[in-house]
Amino acid sequence: GESVGLHLPTLSVQEGDNSIINCAYSNSASDYFIWYKQESGKGPQFIIDIRSNMDKRQGQRVTVLLNKTVKHLSLQIAATQPGDSAVYFCAENMSTSGTYKYIFGTGTRLKVLA
Amino acid sequence: EAQVTQNPRYLITVTGKKLTVTCSQNMNHEYMSWYRQDPGLGLRQIYYSMNVEVTDKGDVPEGYKVSRKEKRNFPLILESPSPNQTSLYFCASSRTGGTEAFFGQGTRLTVV
Numbered sequence: 001g002e003s004v005g006l007h008l009p010t011l012s013v014q015e016g017d018n019s020i021i022n023c024a025y026s027n028s029a030s031d032y033f034i035w036y037k038q039e040s041g042k043g044p045q046f047i048i049d050i051r052s053n054m055d056k057r058q059g060q061r062v063t064v065l066l067n068k069t070v071k072h073l074s075l076q077i078a079a080t081q082p083g084d085s086a087v088y089f090c091a092e093n094m095s096t097s098g099t100y101k102y103i104f105g106t107g108t109r110l111k112v113l114a
Numbered sequence: 115e116a117q118v119t120q121n122p123r124y125l126i127t128v129t130g131k132k133l134t135v136t137c138s139q140n141m142n143h144e145y146m147s148w149y150r151q152d153p154g155l156g157l158r159q160i161y162y163s164m165n166v167e168v169t170d171k172g173d174v175p176e177g178y179k180v181s182r183k184e185k186r187n188f189p190l191i192l193e194s195p196s197p198n199q200t201s202l203y204f205c206a207s208s209r210t211g212g213t214e215a216f217f218g219q220g221t222r223l224t225v226v
Contacts, residue, residue, distance in 0.1 A: 008154075032212050034214055034215075043206075044204070044217045045217070046216070049213075049214055089156060093211070093212060095212040100145060100170075100212065101159055101162070101170075101172055101173065102157075102162075103173070104158070105156055106156040
């Protein structure tokens with residue numbers, strides 16, 4: 001597998017429990033946020049996104065919460081499964097300026113314990 | 115099948131020898147982007163393209179070039195690779211700049 005996850009913070013969760021992965025973003029003007037999942041040896045895969053006019057968005061088993069006051073983003077995974085084991089990245093974008101630069105967090109490794 | 119295809123998947127080269135990593139998407143996406151991924155640093159954007167003939171620098175553009183002559187292709191060019199460009203590279207595309215991205219499988223580049 002790839003070595004990009006060597007220095008990542010790790011969250012270990014029992015199978016069936018809920019997981020919460022946190023992310024602090026850097027730019028108060030960012031208005032679009034995405035969570036990606038990266039499995040070993042693969043490219044990042046979209047999970048869920050949220051725009052700055054919302055503070056919560058739900059998908060299938062996942063929920064993203066956005067707190068603009070403290071520039072904080074979280075990803076909640078319900079009933080965590082072994083297939084959820086991966087590295088999770090948040091990304092921010094400031095699209096209103098007309099530019100589309102993305103800034104990614106350094107990632108969190110999620111380990112699901114059987 | 116909708117996908118982003120990068121080639122090659124693995125490449126070992128020597129310092130100074132020009133190389134190109136190709137990226138192609140079949141989803142008619144306007145926005146394409148290149149990232150490098152290094153341990154402890156996450157993904158960093160190298161260049162992006164809003165549409166054909168429109169490219170812009172990301173956070174780490176030094177030592178790289180790109181072109182966007184056609185909508186589907188966005189090659190990454192290293193004119194004179196150096197060892198500090200040893201990294202895992204990802205190409206991504208999205209419908210627009212503010213929508214979710216689809217990533218390729220990655221290109222592991224080693225410059226010796």
